Amino acid sequence: MSTPYTKALAAIDAAHAFDPNKVTIDGAEIPYELHYAQKCTSYLTKRCPTASEPLRLAIRAQHFRRWEVPRSSYPMTRPGYHAWRSFLKTRQASLVEAICLESGFSSEDAATVGALIRKEGLKVNEETMVLEDVACLVFLDDQFEAFEKEHDEEKIALEGL
Template sequence: MSTSFEKALTAIDAAHALDPTPHTLPDGTTLPYELHYAQKCTAYLEKHTPTASEHLRLAIRAQHFRRWEVPRASYPLTRPGYHAWRTFLKKRQASLTHDLCLASGCTSETAERVGALIRKEDLNSDEETQILEDVACLVFLDDQLDAFDRSHDEDKIVGILRKTWGKMSSRGHALALEISMGDRAREVVGMALGSA
């Protein structure tokens, strides 16, 4: 691994560590949520594509960079408001990470590529952007589905799961089917995939 990569990764994690939202792990220890999220993303990238490039590894680690600073409630609680929030976040996270990469000694080409991946440019034709999308979907299914299910009605959950599945590659699908889920999560996933 290059020195600039290691510096950038350390700086990304240092920013994640500032997230004031705690996350409790199964062993009872806590850590900032965005640091937990980033570590989960990296773990799924290792399963999905263990030979991933340094720029993809940085983009995966930083895709929620300083996200807590722009809460969902800062935009209207409507569907257009949600999409506007997500669009703003992608651009902001890409820009901040681009600058962090440059400050860490990465080349401008690397910094630009990391930013493009975080913005999910060329999702339908760029293999690395698809990998990032797969990883985000896998972390959602593994780490966020239970909480999401508790706060939304069944029809909405099933619809979101169908959309999530549609965003993923065949490699993503295979890894998703390996996720250990509780009975309720498995039930709604089965409904979304038409097997329940």
């Protein structure tokens, strides 16, 4: 029997499957954002095994269709980076809120998913803090090595990238 949660999760993962960027995991090539979403879910299970459905969906969708708005579409400066991230959070939250509503979630729960994706209340909302913890863990586990190779250590320290 499908539930609003399983419907929304399936729709999110179906969208992730369209990511043209691929990664090879255990000999199989999969869309990068699907891999990222699955890794986020894995870390969430370790960090907060009793996570609410809105948090589980927000974790799964925090990079929703991110490949459609490449970093290069904004100035390669710190303000450009922040503008890109701000746009993505708003866009991703809106798209995923719509999926939640179409899947049968209440408007309140859909809005909660959106607020989590936008990282509202980061310093005071426990679920938003968990989402950020998971994002940081996945970055360290999955992306830090490549980031370190691409960025000058001194520039990172001086500019706070």
